[in-house]
Amino acid sequence: MESLTPTLLLMLVGVALMAGAVDAVAGGGGLLTLPALLLAQVPPVNALATNKLQSCFGTFTSAVSMYRGGLAGSVKMTVPFFCALGGSAVGTIMVQFLDASALTLLVPIVLATIALYFIFMPKYTDAEREPKMGTGLYHSVVIPGIGFYDGTIGGGTGSFFTAAGISLRGQRIVPASAQARIMNFGTNIASLVVFAFSGKMLWLVGGAMAVGQVVGAYLGATAVSRGGARLVRPVVVVICLAMLVQYLWQQGWLF
Template sequence: MELEVGILVILGLCAFVAGFVDSIAGGGGLITIPALLAVGIPPAQALGTNKLQATFGSFSATLYFWRRGYIELAEMKGAILAVFIASSVGTIFVQFIDAAILSRVIPFLLIGFALYFLFSPKVSNEGSKRYLGALGMALAAGVVGFYDGFFGPGTGSFFAVVFVALGGYGITHATANAKLLNFTSNVASLLFFALGGKVLWIIGLVMAIGQYLGARLGSRAAVKHGARIIKPLIVTASLVISARLLWQQYGG
């Protein structure tokens, strides 16, 4: 599928904004998927192409956080493996199973997460009590990875809840490790979308440039401002995703 240069530029700008938001709070797909659909790309190819450009954004954010010491790769290797496998399985499952039931449940979970991040004293730059060990964290992350491969909206909020509420991480460290696992999940999903011929490579790579740059700026803002910027953006992203899903079910 070929698009005019002007349309590609607009898609690249959408990806830039999405990369900035997604690197901090998740929810970038709320910007890029509607943009892809709006220019006439079929839904399956829009999802596959979105995974391509999102992979570059999550990689950019992960690299920035890792270079500044917010990610310990050795500590996360079990979670990385679990998320990769689970996301791959989720991506395969979604091709055979109707994911509509999740669209009825997820909005209310996200609203609950928004309220948690808004009111919980644990959500700060400081760490707190850890409730799960390495194996428990890997399994919990794997569940989120499966969800990302199977359905996707709000994955950033789910990963953040795992790290803050169960892992005792401060919000900036939680965001950093969430992007690492989001990158892992994106790579796994992209692999299976590509094998299924669902990726428009030229469009995805143009958008990837915007994603990479936007995520770079977003992760820099997250490190600089910490909970002051991360907390309100996660709350906002969770509520916006919930509103969108509820509108699709009851308002359309």
């Protein structure tokens, strides 16, 4: 691909800053950064690899901030972390054998699906409820499954972890969101390691975007600690729909 201009690189850093904040509040920051990289004419697999590099810094910052602030609750996160990491590693290995055109088709489908899910899902409540799924099944199937998805496409992974914690484990939204950041960091680390050995990483682009991610993630984590969790549904829906329209337009599939 051709080298990115300084102006375009600066714009990607700005997108990463917004994504870091959104990811800390609701998850789904990749719904901003991945389409932005594709809009910048970065090939799909390179975009996925570079997206993991920059998002690792954001999820690490928000995860540490929330954990230190006690927002994750008293649940031990070692097992969920490694379950998410393992699923993501498998998905990242498999995605490199997919045809680039298949990835181009999957991105808008994923964006539309996530938007519809958050539009029609029941409203979040801040009350802890009885779990609908046992811990063993949740750790062995649901978490690795979401991790696998993150290793292949990845948009909205934090939102899926949050929604799964609330709907299947009966968690309150703030602990679910905080725990989602920790598991999302595990999925990003797994993908980053696999992609690093594949030669698909755009290190300069990912490193520059990482700066924006760190700043945005800190701001987003602060917002959650002050009650920003109520923004979850509208933030994710607006981002999904906006990126879907923009992506379809860039691909020439709209208008």
